[in-house]
Amino acid sequence: MLDISMFREHSDVIRADHDRRGLTHESIDEVIRLDEEWRSTRYNADQLRKARNEAARSIAEAKKSGDSSAADAILAEVADIGAQIDKLAEHSDECLEQRDALRMRIPNILHAEVPIGEDDQKNTLHSMHGEKVELGFEPRNHNDLIEMNGWVDQARGAKVAGSRFYFMQGDLARLEMALQQYGADFLRGRGYTLVQPPLMMNRDAYEGVTDLADFETVMYGIEPDNYYLIATSEHPLTAMRMDEIIEPSELPIRLVGVSVCFRREVGAHGLSDRGIWRVHQFTKVEQIVICHPDDSWGHHEELLGNAVDLWDSLGLHYRVVNICTGDMGTVAARKYDLEAWLPGVGDYKEVVSCSNCTDYQANRLRMRYRTTEGNETVHTLNSTAIATSRALVAILEQNQMKDGRVGVPEALRPYMDGQETLEPLH
RNA sequence: GCAGACGUCGCUUAGCCUGGUAGAGCGCCGGAUUUGAAAUCCGGUGUCCUUGUGACUCGGGAGUUCAAAUCUCUCCGUCUGCGCCA
Secondary structure (H helix, E strand, C coil): CCCHHHHHHHHHHHHHHHHHHHCCCCCHHHHHHHHHHHHHHHHHHHHHHHHHHHHHHHHHHHHHCCCCHHHHHHHCCCCCCHHHHHHHHHHHHHHHHHHHHHHCCCEEEEEECCCCCCHHCCCCEEEECCCCCCCCCCCCCHHHHHHCCEEEHHHHHHHHHCCCCCCCCHHHHHHHHHHHHHHHHHHCCCEEEEEEECCEEHHHHHHHHHCCCCHCCCCCCEEHHHHEEEEEEHHHHHHHCCCEECHHHHEEEEEEEEEEEECCCCCCCCCCHHHCCCCHHHHEEEEEEEECCHHHHHHHHHHHHHHHHHHCCCCCCEEEECHHHCCCCCCCCCEEEEEEECCCCEEEEEEEEEEEECCCCHHHHHHHEEEECCECCCEEEEEEEEEEHHHHEEEEEEEECCCCCCCCCCCHHHHHCCCEEEEECC
Protein backbone atom coordinates (compact mmCIF):
# COMPACT_ATOMS: atom_id res chain seq x y z
CA MET A 1 0.00 0.00 0.00
CA LEU A 2 1.33 3.42 -0.98
CA ASP A 3 1.57 6.11 1.67
CA ILE A 4 -1.43 8.44 1.53
CA SER A 5 0.91 11.42 1.24
CA MET A 6 1.88 10.09 -2.21
CA PHE A 7 -1.70 10.67 -3.37
CA ARG A 8 -1.92 14.11 -1.77
CA GLU A 9 1.45 15.52 -2.75
CA HIS A 10 2.93 13.40 -5.55
CA SER A 11 0.04 11.90 -7.47
CA ASP A 12 1.99 12.67 -10.65
CA VAL A 13 4.48 9.95 -9.65
CA ILE A 14 1.67 7.39 -9.27
CA ARG A 15 0.15 8.50 -12.58
CA ALA A 16 3.48 8.14 -14.39
CA ASP A 17 3.87 4.65 -12.89
CA HIS A 18 0.37 3.67 -14.04
CA ASP A 19 1.28 4.89 -17.54
CA ARG A 20 4.31 2.61 -17.56
CA ARG A 21 2.14 -0.31 -16.49
CA GLY A 22 -0.55 0.55 -19.03
CA LEU A 23 -3.19 1.24 -16.36
CA THR A 24 -5.84 4.00 -16.34
CA HIS A 25 -5.91 6.70 -13.67
CA GLU A 26 -9.48 6.11 -12.45
CA SER A 27 -8.52 4.44 -9.18
CA ILE A 28 -6.02 7.19 -8.36
CA ASP A 29 -8.64 9.90 -8.89
CA GLU A 30 -11.12 7.98 -6.77
CA VAL A 31 -8.66 7.56 -3.89
CA ILE A 32 -7.95 11.30 -3.95
CA ARG A 33 -11.67 12.14 -4.05
CA LEU A 34 -12.48 9.80 -1.16
CA ASP A 35 -9.56 11.18 0.82
CA GLU A 36 -10.81 14.75 0.43
CA GLU A 37 -14.34 13.76 1.35
CA TRP A 38 -13.08 11.87 4.38
CA ARG A 39 -11.04 14.86 5.55
CA SER A 40 -13.85 17.39 5.26
CA THR A 41 -16.44 15.09 6.86
CA ARG A 42 -13.98 14.23 9.56
CA TYR A 43 -13.35 17.93 10.21
CA ASN A 44 -17.06 18.64 10.61
CA ALA A 45 -17.43 15.72 13.01
CA ASP A 46 -14.43 16.98 14.99
CA GLN A 47 -16.04 20.41 15.36
CA LEU A 48 -19.19 18.82 16.80
CA ARG A 49 -17.14 16.64 19.12
CA LYS A 50 -15.39 19.77 20.31
CA ALA A 51 -18.76 21.35 21.16
CA ARG A 52 -19.85 18.19 22.95
CA ASN A 53 -16.66 18.08 24.99
CA GLU A 54 -17.08 21.70 26.00
CA ALA A 55 -20.65 20.99 27.09
CA ALA A 56 -19.59 17.93 29.04
CA ARG A 57 -16.96 19.99 30.83
CA SER A 58 -19.54 22.67 31.69
CA ILE A 59 -21.91 20.05 33.04
CA ALA A 60 -19.17 18.62 35.20
CA GLU A 61 -18.39 22.08 36.61
CA ALA A 62 -22.03 22.94 37.20
CA LYS A 63 -22.60 19.68 39.05
CA LYS A 64 -19.47 20.18 41.11
CA SER A 65 -20.78 23.58 42.29
CA GLY A 66 -24.18 22.05 42.99
CA ASP A 67 -26.07 23.94 40.29
CA SER A 68 -28.12 21.13 38.83
CA SER A 69 -30.55 23.40 36.94
CA ALA A 70 -27.65 24.92 34.97
CA ALA A 71 -26.44 21.41 34.21
CA ASP A 72 -29.87 20.43 32.93
CA ALA A 73 -30.02 23.52 30.73
CA ILE A 74 -26.74 22.68 29.01
CA LEU A 75 -27.83 19.08 28.71
CA ALA A 76 -30.97 20.13 26.84
CA GLU A 77 -28.91 22.22 24.42
CA VAL A 78 -26.70 19.34 23.35
CA ALA A 79 -29.37 16.65 23.43
CA ASP A 80 -29.17 15.76 19.73
CA ILE A 81 -25.49 16.45 19.16
CA GLY A 82 -24.60 12.80 19.63
CA ALA A 83 -26.87 11.71 16.80
CA GLN A 84 -25.34 14.32 14.48
CA ILE A 85 -21.84 13.15 15.33
CA ASP A 86 -22.81 9.52 14.73
CA LYS A 87 -24.17 10.40 11.30
CA LEU A 88 -21.04 12.26 10.22
CA ALA A 89 -18.74 9.67 11.76
CA GLU A 90 -20.51 6.89 9.90
CA HIS A 91 -20.01 8.68 6.59
CA SER A 92 -16.38 9.51 7.31
CA ASP A 93 -15.68 5.90 8.30
CA GLU A 94 -17.22 4.72 5.02
CA CYS A 95 -15.06 7.11 3.02
CA LEU A 96 -11.92 6.00 4.81
CA GLU A 97 -12.76 2.34 4.37
CA GLN A 98 -13.44 2.75 0.66
CA ARG A 99 -10.34 4.89 0.21
CA ASP A 100 -8.10 2.24 1.72
CA ALA A 101 -9.82 -0.72 0.06
CA LEU A 102 -9.01 0.98 -3.23
CA ARG A 103 -5.55 2.05 -2.10
CA MET A 104 -4.72 -1.60 -1.21
CA ARG A 105 -5.17 -2.50 -4.88
CA ILE A 106 -2.97 0.23 -6.31
CA PRO A 107 0.45 -1.26 -7.09
CA ASN A 108 3.86 -0.19 -5.82
CA ILE A 109 5.91 2.45 -7.65
CA LEU A 110 8.33 0.63 -9.95
CA HIS A 111 12.08 1.19 -10.02
CA ALA A 112 13.17 3.31 -13.02
CA GLU A 113 15.10 0.43 -14.58
CA VAL A 114 12.21 -2.03 -14.73
CA PRO A 115 11.79 -2.92 -18.41
CA ILE A 116 8.42 -2.12 -19.96
CA GLY A 117 6.45 -5.03 -21.39
CA GLU A 118 3.09 -6.78 -21.17
CA ASP A 119 4.20 -10.28 -20.07
CA ASP A 120 7.15 -12.52 -19.18
CA GLN A 121 8.29 -12.59 -22.83
CA LYS A 122 9.52 -9.02 -22.29
CA ASN A 123 11.70 -9.79 -19.28
CA THR A 124 15.30 -8.87 -20.06
CA LEU A 125 18.50 -10.84 -19.50
CA HIS A 126 20.56 -9.68 -16.53
CA SER A 127 23.37 -12.28 -16.53
CA MET A 128 24.29 -15.88 -17.37
CA HIS A 129 25.87 -18.29 -14.86
CA GLY A 130 27.57 -21.66 -15.33
CA GLU A 131 27.43 -23.60 -18.58
CA LYS A 132 25.14 -26.05 -20.27
CA VAL A 133 26.48 -29.54 -19.59
CA GLU A 134 26.98 -31.80 -22.59
CA LEU A 135 25.16 -34.94 -21.47
CA GLY A 136 26.03 -36.95 -24.58
CA PHE A 137 22.64 -38.65 -24.61
CA GLU A 138 18.98 -37.70 -25.00
CA PRO A 139 18.04 -36.01 -21.70
CA ARG A 140 15.04 -37.22 -19.74
CA ASN A 141 12.69 -34.74 -18.10
CA HIS A 142 12.46 -34.78 -14.31
CA ASN A 143 9.09 -36.52 -14.36
CA ASP A 144 10.57 -39.52 -16.18
CA LEU A 145 13.51 -39.59 -13.77
CA ILE A 146 11.40 -39.57 -10.59
CA GLU A 147 9.05 -42.20 -11.99
CA MET A 148 11.74 -44.64 -13.23
CA ASN A 149 13.64 -44.37 -9.92
CA GLY A 150 10.58 -44.52 -7.68
CA TRP A 151 11.57 -41.28 -5.93
CA VAL A 152 8.12 -39.69 -6.05
CA ASP A 153 4.79 -41.54 -5.73
CA GLN A 154 2.33 -39.21 -7.41
CA ALA A 155 -0.49 -41.72 -7.78
CA ARG A 156 -0.70 -42.46 -4.06
CA GLY A 157 -0.32 -38.75 -3.29
CA ALA A 158 -3.41 -38.13 -5.39
CA LYS A 159 -5.19 -41.04 -3.69
CA VAL A 160 -4.74 -39.84 -0.11
CA ALA A 161 -4.79 -36.07 -0.74
CA GLY A 162 -5.48 -35.00 -4.33
CA SER A 163 -3.77 -34.13 -7.56
CA ARG A 164 -0.43 -32.34 -7.25
CA PHE A 165 0.22 -33.98 -3.88
CA TYR A 166 2.92 -36.61 -3.67
CA PHE A 167 5.03 -38.86 -1.49
CA MET A 168 8.73 -38.08 -1.88
CA GLN A 169 10.87 -41.01 -0.84
CA GLY A 170 14.30 -42.57 -0.69
CA ASP A 171 17.38 -40.70 -1.86
CA LEU A 172 15.39 -37.81 -3.34
CA ALA A 173 13.78 -37.15 0.06
CA ARG A 174 17.27 -37.20 1.59
CA LEU A 175 18.51 -34.74 -1.03
CA GLU A 176 15.53 -32.50 -0.25
CA MET A 177 16.51 -32.37 3.42
CA ALA A 178 20.15 -31.80 2.45
CA LEU A 179 19.09 -28.77 0.39
CA GLN A 180 17.18 -27.30 3.31
CA GLN A 181 20.09 -27.77 5.66
CA TYR A 182 22.68 -26.53 3.19
CA GLY A 183 20.67 -23.43 2.22
CA ALA A 184 20.07 -22.48 5.83
CA ASP A 185 23.72 -23.01 6.77
CA PHE A 186 24.89 -21.01 3.74
CA LEU A 187 22.87 -17.97 4.79
CA ARG A 188 23.62 -18.32 8.49
CA GLY A 189 27.24 -18.02 7.39
CA ARG A 190 26.37 -14.60 5.94
CA GLY A 191 24.77 -13.25 9.09
CA TYR A 192 21.17 -14.33 8.57
CA THR A 193 19.25 -15.60 11.60
CA LEU A 194 17.48 -18.93 11.12
CA VAL A 195 13.75 -18.72 11.83
CA GLN A 196 11.05 -21.38 11.70
CA PRO A 197 7.76 -19.48 11.38
CA PRO A 198 4.15 -20.40 12.05
CA LEU A 199 2.72 -22.21 9.02
CA MET A 200 -0.65 -20.48 9.41
CA MET A 201 -1.50 -16.80 9.69
CA ASN A 202 -4.58 -14.76 10.53
CA ARG A 203 -6.32 -12.57 7.96
CA ASP A 204 -5.11 -9.21 9.28
CA ALA A 205 -1.44 -10.14 9.20
CA TYR A 206 -1.85 -11.80 5.83
CA GLU A 207 -3.43 -8.77 4.20
CA GLY A 208 -0.29 -6.87 5.13
CA VAL A 209 2.00 -8.91 2.96
CA THR A 210 0.17 -10.07 -0.12
CA ASP A 211 -1.94 -9.14 -3.11
CA LEU A 212 -5.64 -9.43 -2.22
CA ALA A 213 -6.28 -11.60 -5.28
CA ASP A 214 -3.98 -14.23 -3.74
CA PHE A 215 -6.69 -15.08 -1.21
CA GLU A 216 -8.74 -16.51 -4.09
CA THR A 217 -6.04 -18.19 -6.16
CA VAL A 218 -3.07 -18.98 -3.92
CA MET A 219 -3.85 -19.46 -0.23
CA TYR A 220 -5.60 -22.31 1.49
CA GLY A 221 -8.02 -21.14 4.20
CA ILE A 222 -8.51 -23.17 7.38
CA GLU A 223 -12.25 -22.81 7.77
CA PRO A 224 -13.45 -23.02 11.38
CA ASP A 225 -10.48 -21.06 12.72
CA ASN A 226 -10.04 -18.41 10.00
CA TYR A 227 -6.39 -19.09 9.44
CA TYR A 228 -4.52 -19.25 6.15
CA LEU A 229 -1.76 -21.73 5.35
CA ILE A 230 1.32 -19.75 4.38
CA ALA A 231 2.31 -19.70 0.71
CA THR A 232 5.91 -18.86 1.66
CA SER A 233 7.80 -18.06 4.86
CA GLU A 234 8.25 -14.57 3.40
CA HIS A 235 4.75 -13.87 4.68
CA PRO A 236 5.13 -14.66 8.41
CA LEU A 237 8.74 -13.42 8.50
CA THR A 238 7.83 -10.06 6.99
CA ALA A 239 4.70 -9.72 9.13
CA MET A 240 6.67 -10.71 12.24
CA ARG A 241 7.28 -7.08 13.22
CA MET A 242 3.86 -5.68 12.27
CA ASP A 243 2.55 -2.85 14.47
CA GLU A 244 6.04 -2.36 15.89
CA ILE A 245 8.37 0.59 16.12
CA ILE A 246 11.85 -0.80 15.57
CA GLU A 247 14.96 0.70 17.12
CA PRO A 248 17.29 1.89 14.31
CA SER A 249 20.15 -0.04 15.94
CA GLU A 250 18.29 -3.27 15.10
CA LEU A 251 18.34 -2.54 11.36
CA PRO A 252 18.97 -4.21 9.03
CA ILE A 253 17.16 -7.35 10.21
CA ARG A 254 18.42 -10.33 8.19
CA LEU A 255 16.45 -13.58 8.45
CA VAL A 256 16.56 -16.96 6.78
CA GLY A 257 13.24 -18.78 7.00
CA VAL A 258 12.71 -22.46 6.36
CA SER A 259 9.16 -23.69 6.00
CA VAL A 260 6.74 -25.82 4.10
CA CYS A 261 4.77 -23.69 1.61
CA PHE A 262 1.18 -24.35 0.55
CA ARG A 263 -0.30 -23.15 -2.74
CA ARG A 264 -3.64 -23.83 -4.36
CA GLU A 265 -2.31 -23.26 -7.90
CA VAL A 266 -5.80 -22.47 -9.17
CA GLY A 267 -5.89 -22.48 -12.95
CA ALA A 268 -2.69 -24.47 -13.37
CA HIS A 269 -3.01 -27.49 -15.63
CA GLY A 270 -1.37 -29.33 -18.48
CA LEU A 271 0.90 -32.25 -19.16
CA SER A 272 3.97 -30.01 -19.09
CA ASP A 273 3.27 -29.58 -15.38
CA ARG A 274 3.60 -33.24 -14.45
CA GLY A 275 6.02 -34.16 -11.69
CA ILE A 276 7.02 -31.92 -8.81
CA TRP A 277 7.58 -28.63 -10.68
CA ARG A 278 4.24 -27.15 -9.71
CA VAL A 279 2.78 -28.71 -6.56
CA HIS A 280 0.52 -27.76 -3.66
CA GLN A 281 3.18 -28.30 -1.03
CA PHE A 282 6.94 -27.82 -1.03
CA THR A 283 9.70 -26.58 1.24
CA LYS A 284 11.51 -23.32 0.79
CA VAL A 285 14.55 -21.60 2.27
CA GLU A 286 13.84 -17.87 2.09
CA GLN A 287 15.88 -14.71 2.69
CA ILE A 288 14.24 -11.70 4.34
CA VAL A 289 15.61 -8.21 4.98
CA ILE A 290 13.90 -5.43 6.91
CA CYS A 291 15.94 -2.23 6.58
CA HIS A 292 16.27 1.55 6.50
CA PRO A 293 14.68 3.01 3.32
CA ASP A 294 18.01 4.41 2.11
CA ASP A 295 19.60 0.95 2.12
CA SER A 296 17.01 -1.22 0.39
CA TRP A 297 18.47 -1.08 -3.13
CA GLY A 298 21.83 -2.15 -1.77
CA HIS A 299 20.19 -5.02 0.09
CA HIS A 300 18.33 -6.03 -3.06
CA GLU A 301 21.68 -6.59 -4.77
CA GLU A 302 22.94 -8.38 -1.65
CA LEU A 303 20.01 -10.84 -1.77
CA LEU A 304 20.59 -11.47 -5.47
CA GLY A 305 24.30 -11.97 -4.76
CA ASN A 306 23.49 -14.54 -2.05
CA ALA A 307 21.17 -16.45 -4.37
CA VAL A 308 23.73 -16.36 -7.18
CA ASP A 309 26.57 -17.58 -4.96
CA LEU A 310 24.37 -20.31 -3.51
CA TRP A 311 23.29 -21.59 -6.93
CA ASP A 312 26.85 -21.32 -8.25
CA SER A 313 27.98 -23.45 -5.32
CA LEU A 314 25.54 -26.16 -6.42
CA GLY A 315 27.26 -26.18 -9.83
CA LEU A 316 24.05 -25.44 -11.74
CA HIS A 317 23.54 -23.52 -14.96
CA TYR A 318 20.99 -20.69 -14.87
CA ARG A 319 20.36 -17.12 -15.93
CA VAL A 320 19.13 -14.02 -14.11
CA VAL A 321 16.38 -11.90 -15.67
CA ASN A 322 14.89 -8.47 -14.92
CA ILE A 323 11.14 -8.83 -14.49
CA CYS A 324 9.22 -6.40 -16.71
CA THR A 325 6.24 -4.18 -15.80
CA GLY A 326 3.56 -6.61 -16.95
CA ASP A 327 5.06 -9.58 -15.08
CA MET A 328 5.68 -7.72 -11.81
CA GLY A 329 2.56 -7.97 -9.67
CA THR A 330 1.35 -5.49 -7.07
CA VAL A 331 3.83 -5.57 -4.23
CA ALA A 332 7.38 -5.48 -5.64
CA ALA A 333 9.10 -2.34 -6.95
CA ARG A 334 11.74 -4.40 -8.70
CA LYS A 335 12.24 -8.11 -9.12
CA TYR A 336 14.95 -10.43 -10.42
CA ASP A 337 14.26 -14.07 -11.20
CA LEU A 338 16.80 -16.89 -11.43
CA GLU A 339 15.83 -19.28 -14.21
CA ALA A 340 17.52 -22.66 -14.21
CA TRP A 341 18.33 -24.55 -17.38
CA LEU A 342 16.21 -27.70 -17.68
CA PRO A 343 17.72 -30.00 -20.37
CA GLY A 344 14.64 -32.23 -20.36
CA VAL A 345 12.45 -29.23 -21.19
CA GLY A 346 14.97 -27.41 -23.32
CA ASP A 347 14.29 -24.07 -21.65
CA TYR A 348 15.11 -21.86 -18.67
CA LYS A 349 12.49 -21.94 -15.88
CA GLU A 350 11.94 -19.82 -12.75
CA VAL A 351 13.55 -21.18 -9.59
CA VAL A 352 14.23 -18.01 -7.53
CA SER A 353 12.41 -14.70 -7.17
CA CYS A 354 14.18 -11.73 -5.56
CA SER A 355 12.10 -8.64 -4.73
CA ASN A 356 12.44 -5.21 -3.17
CA CYS A 357 8.99 -4.31 -1.84
CA THR A 358 10.19 -0.88 -0.58
CA ASP A 359 7.60 0.51 1.90
CA TYR A 360 4.60 -1.22 0.29
CA GLN A 361 4.26 -4.11 2.76
CA ALA A 362 5.56 -2.05 5.67
CA ASN A 363 2.81 0.57 5.21
CA ARG A 364 0.12 -2.08 5.44
CA LEU A 365 1.84 -3.70 8.40
CA ARG A 366 2.38 -0.39 10.23
CA MET A 367 6.03 -1.32 10.64
CA ARG A 368 8.29 1.65 11.38
CA TYR A 369 11.62 2.65 12.86
CA ARG A 370 12.29 5.43 15.31
CA THR A 371 13.96 8.68 14.21
CA THR A 372 14.53 11.97 16.01
CA GLU A 373 11.86 13.60 13.82
CA GLY A 374 9.28 10.85 14.30
CA ASN A 375 8.62 7.34 13.06
CA GLU A 376 9.40 6.39 9.47
CA THR A 377 8.33 3.35 7.49
CA VAL A 378 10.93 0.60 6.94
CA HIS A 379 11.54 -1.24 3.69
CA THR A 380 11.10 -5.00 3.23
CA LEU A 381 12.82 -7.37 0.80
CA ASN A 382 12.63 -11.06 0.13
CA SER A 383 14.31 -13.60 -2.07
CA THR A 384 14.13 -17.31 -2.50
CA ALA A 385 17.33 -19.10 -1.60
CA ILE A 386 16.16 -22.63 -2.39
CA ALA A 387 12.65 -23.74 -3.29
CA THR A 388 13.40 -27.41 -2.80
CA SER A 389 11.00 -28.87 -5.36
CA ARG A 390 12.32 -26.64 -8.14
CA ALA A 391 15.95 -26.96 -7.11
CA LEU A 392 15.47 -30.74 -7.17
CA VAL A 393 14.09 -30.56 -10.70
CA ALA A 394 17.13 -28.53 -11.83
CA ILE A 395 19.52 -30.97 -10.15
CA LEU A 396 17.69 -34.00 -11.55
CA GLU A 397 17.71 -32.74 -15.12
CA GLN A 398 21.20 -31.19 -15.16
CA ASN A 399 22.97 -33.96 -13.20
CA GLN A 400 21.25 -36.95 -14.78
CA MET A 401 23.33 -39.85 -16.06
CA LYS A 402 22.64 -42.18 -18.93
CA ASP A 403 21.34 -44.95 -16.67
CA GLY A 404 18.90 -42.58 -14.97
CA ARG A 405 20.81 -42.12 -11.77
CA VAL A 406 21.60 -38.53 -10.70
CA GLY A 407 24.82 -36.95 -9.41
CA VAL A 408 24.67 -35.26 -6.01
CA PRO A 409 26.17 -31.72 -6.10
CA GLU A 410 29.47 -31.75 -4.20
CA ALA A 411 28.30 -29.11 -1.75
CA LEU A 412 25.43 -31.37 -0.64
CA ARG A 413 27.44 -34.56 -0.15
CA PRO A 414 28.45 -33.72 3.45
CA TYR A 415 24.73 -33.67 4.24
CA MET A 416 24.24 -37.13 2.67
CA ASP A 417 26.98 -39.16 4.28
CA GLY A 418 29.26 -38.38 1.34
CA GLN A 419 26.96 -40.12 -1.15
CA GLU A 420 27.80 -39.15 -4.77
CA THR A 421 24.75 -40.38 -6.68
CA LEU A 422 21.04 -40.80 -6.02
CA GLU A 423 20.17 -44.48 -6.19
CA PRO A 424 16.81 -45.93 -7.29
CA LEU A 425 14.33 -46.85 -4.59
CA HIS A 426 14.33 -50.57 -3.85
C1' G B 1 -11.24 -28.17 27.39
C1' C B 2 -12.29 -26.05 32.65
C1' A B 3 -11.30 -22.21 36.47
C1' G B 4 -9.00 -17.72 37.93
C1' A B 5 -5.96 -13.34 37.10
C1' C B 6 -4.46 -9.86 33.62
C1' G B 7 -3.94 -6.54 28.82
C1' U B 8 -2.83 1.52 29.90
C1' C B 9 2.33 5.95 25.50
C1' G B 10 9.13 2.60 23.18
C1' C B 11 9.61 -0.22 28.36
C1' U B 12 7.79 -0.57 33.69
C1' U B 13 3.58 0.99 35.94
C1' A B 14 -0.65 4.39 38.60
C1' G B 15 -5.69 5.37 37.55
C1' C B 16 -10.82 1.09 37.26
C1' C B 17 -14.10 -0.54 43.03
C1' U B 18 -16.99 5.08 43.50
C1' G B 19 -17.62 7.45 35.19
C1' G B 20 -15.80 13.96 34.67
C1' U B 21 -8.59 16.88 31.03
C1' A B 22 -4.36 9.40 31.16
C1' G B 23 -0.26 10.76 35.81
C1' A B 24 4.64 8.88 37.31
C1' G B 25 9.44 6.38 36.64
C1' C B 26 12.92 4.50 32.97
C1' G B 27 14.73 4.99 28.05
C1' C B 28 15.32 8.35 23.93
C1' C B 29 15.78 13.57 21.68
C1' G B 30 16.85 18.84 22.46
C1' G B 31 18.57 22.70 25.76
C1' A B 32 21.11 24.71 30.40
C1' U B 33 25.46 23.70 33.41
C1' U B 34 30.79 21.48 32.35
C1' U B 35 37.55 21.71 29.53
C1' G B 36 34.88 16.93 28.47
C1' A B 37 31.79 13.35 30.80
C1' A B 38 28.71 11.84 34.83
C1' A B 39 25.22 13.91 38.06
C1' U B 40 21.58 17.74 38.26
C1' C B 41 17.87 21.11 36.18
C1' C B 42 14.36 22.62 32.06
C1' G B 43 11.58 21.20 27.75
C1' G B 44 10.05 17.43 24.29
C1' U B 45 8.92 12.23 23.23
C1' G B 46 1.21 7.91 20.41
C1' U B 47 -2.25 8.84 15.82
C1' C B 48 -5.06 12.13 12.60
C1' C B 49 -6.73 16.65 10.51
C1' U B 50 -8.32 22.44 7.90
C1' U B 51 -2.11 23.24 13.60
C1' G B 52 -6.82 24.51 17.21
C1' U B 53 -8.51 26.82 23.71
C1' G B 54 -8.77 20.86 17.79
C1' A B 55 -10.20 15.62 17.47
C1' C B 56 -8.92 10.68 18.55
C1' U B 57 -6.04 7.03 21.51
C1' C B 58 -5.87 2.72 27.44
C1' G B 59 -5.88 -5.41 23.32
C1' G B 60 -10.29 -5.37 19.06
C1' G B 61 -15.59 -4.57 18.40
C1' A B 62 -20.43 -3.28 20.31
C1' G B 63 -23.61 -1.13 24.17
C1' U B 64 -25.26 2.25 28.44
C1' U B 65 -24.35 7.74 29.27
C1' C B 66 -24.41 14.71 28.30
C1' A B 67 -19.62 12.23 29.25
C1' A B 68 -16.25 5.56 29.37
C1' A B 69 -9.26 3.53 30.57
C1' U B 70 -13.27 3.23 34.42
C1' C B 71 -19.86 0.22 33.93
C1' U B 72 -22.15 -3.98 30.59
C1' C B 73 -21.70 -7.59 26.54
C1' U B 74 -18.59 -10.00 23.12
C1' C B 75 -14.17 -11.50 20.62
C1' C B 76 -8.71 -11.89 20.75
C1' G B 77 -4.28 -12.51 23.41
C1' U B 78 -1.03 -13.38 27.86
C1' C B 79 -0.08 -15.63 32.64
C1' U B 80 -1.29 -19.30 36.66
C1' G B 81 -3.62 -23.87 38.17
C1' C B 82 -6.26 -28.36 36.63
C1' G B 83 -7.24 -31.74 32.49
C1' C B 84 -5.35 -33.74 27.87
C1' C B 85 -0.96 -34.51 25.00
C1' A B 86 4.12 -35.41 20.80
